[in-house]
Amino acid sequence: MPGWTRSRVALPENQGFDRCRLDSGRPGLRVVVFGGTHGDETEGVLAANRLANAELTLLSGILEVVPIVHEAAYYNDTRTSPLDGGNLARAFPGDPEDRPTGRLAHALHTRVLAGADLLIDLHTSGQTYDIPFLAGYIDDGRDKKGLGKRAARVFGADFVWRHADRAPGRTLSDMDAAIYTEAPLPGPTDAAFVDKYYDGVLRVLAELGLIDRSAAPKPAPRPAQRIVSGGDVDKDLQPATTTGLFIPTVRHSEKVARGQLLGRVIDIAGKVLEELRSPHDGWVVVLKRRPHVKPGDQLVSVAVADNRT
Ligand SMILES: [Zn+2]
Structure with a gap:
């Protein structure tokens, strides 16, 4: 060959x-x-x-x-x-x-x-x-x-x-x-x-x-x-609804429970503008690294277990 x-x-x-x-x-x-x-x-x-x-x-x-x-x-x-x-x-x-x-x-x-x-x-x-x-x-x-x-x-x-x-x-x-x-x-x-x-x-x-x-x-x-889960980082993540700094409270790959806090958006005084919580049990698969966010920015995604053989 x-x-x-x-x-x-x-x-x-x-x-x-x-x-x-x-x-x-x-x-x-x-x-x-x-x-x-x-x-x-x-x-x-x-x-x-x-x-x-x-x-x-x-x-x-x-x-x-x-x-x-x-x-x-x-x-x-x-x-x-x-x-x-x-x-x-x-x-x-x-x-x-x-x-x-x-x-x-x-x-x-x-x-x-x-x-x-x-x-x-x-x-x-x-x-x-x-x-x-x-x-x-x-x-x-x-x-x-x-x-x-x-x-x-x-x-x-x-x-x-x-x-x-x-x-x-x-x-x-x-x-x-x-x-x-x-x-x-x-x-x-x-x-x-x-x-x-x-x-x-x-x-x-x-x-x-x-x-x-x-x-x-x-x-x-x-x-x-x-x-x-959906994997389109352009639209399938949880978006920001405010303008500020994103502070994640989880890491990529981390196992999270439904309702668990994933991160906050704060202003420069530290005031919490919004909280992002996991919609289901799963794993953090995409997490925004850059701190500055504005409405619509894709911040975090939690994927669920795939039980299909
Ligand atoms: Zn790439």
Whole structure:
């Protein structure tokens, strides 16, 4: 089996991406791995690039890796594009006549994602939110083979988050089967999560028969907590109704009870303007990190246990 081939998809305005491809020469699934959909999330880039240089013996199918999906944002160390302010994870499926971010989404959609069996999109939580180590997938009936569920469950994250709905504009939005990952503690690059992401992708590849199980790490030592709820950080969180400073009273991953205080919005005199309480028993899965809030800002989300097998 020949090794990796690397090609450049070049787009106007110096945009584009490197596409790394390992073809087993045998029938099987085509799995795509993305790093750097958001430019300030480095662990996924490092894990994806490690994968694209790994000596893997592929038993079936095709593995494709784009280590830095959004180069303009990555080399600018920003979540969004310095060219047009666009958030690539809100720009899919894109449009060739659009601004640079939309054009990039269109190229990724048509030239890499179209026809792929599974996407693994490696995010970390970025600067705005704290999020547990999780693998999320969409469960709206389109993933007939259940590849997203299987992939999310074997990845080795602390939480597996099932979403009944499909948020618009994401890399996943037009995929029948896809997972995304998140990890907490945005800040300096966390080498431990680079390892966890790399190991997680190998577990998925073994689960789906692309590599031998002996080539993948053992399952994670403790099984993931399965959770379910809407996961659209643009609209599914509890919003602020006042302007002030948000003071959380819980941490990400924390188990909380219905009615438990999750945080307060205060003014600069310390007066409590509003309290946010958990609507149900569950786990804190998204928590705003930045203190300043205004009405409508998404602050916190509590997901409930997913009891579906
Ligand atoms: Zn992200």
